[in-house]
Amino acid sequence: MDGFGGWYEDFWKLSTERQIGFGVGPIPGSAIDRHIAxxxxxxxxxxxxxxxxxxxxxxxxxxKSEQAPPTASPRDAFRSATSGRRR
Known part of the structure; x- marks a missing residue:
C-alpha cells in the first residue's frame, strides 16, 4: 500500500530485537510497543x-516450519508417551 513502505524497514529494525537460540524467536512485543509509543x-x-x-x-x-505434520494423531502420541505408566 502507498505510504507503508517504511514499515518494511521498521520490520527489519525490529527484527534485531529477536532472541536467537535453537531457532529464531518472534519480535518481542516490548520492541513493538516502544516503536509505536x-x-x-x-x-x-x-x-x-x-x-x-x-x-x-x-x-x-x-x-523451516513448513515440514509435513507428524503421522501419528495426538491421541496416539499421548498413548505412546504414557504407555509405560499405565497398568
Whole structure:
C-alpha cells in the first residue's frame, strides 16, 4: 500500500530485537510497543497486526516450519508417551 513502505524497514529494525537460540524467536512485543509509543490507537493496531503477520511468515521460513505434520494423531502420541505408566 502507498505510504507503508517504511514499515518494511521498521520490520527489519525490529527484527534485531529477536532472541536467537535453537531457532529464531518472534519480535518481542516490548520492541513493538516502544516503536509505536505515542501513535494513535488505530495506527498502532494496524502496525502491530502487520508486523505480526510479517513475522509469522519470516519465522515459518526461517525455522523451516513448513515440514509435513507428524503421522501419528495426538491421541496416539499421548498413548505412546504414557504407555509405560499405565497398568
Amino acid at each position: 505515542g501513535w494513535s490507537y488505530e495506527d498502532a493496531e494496524v502496525f502491530e497486526f502487520c508486523m505480526r503477520e510479517m513475522d509469522g511468515v519470516y519465522l515459518m521460513k526461517n525455522n
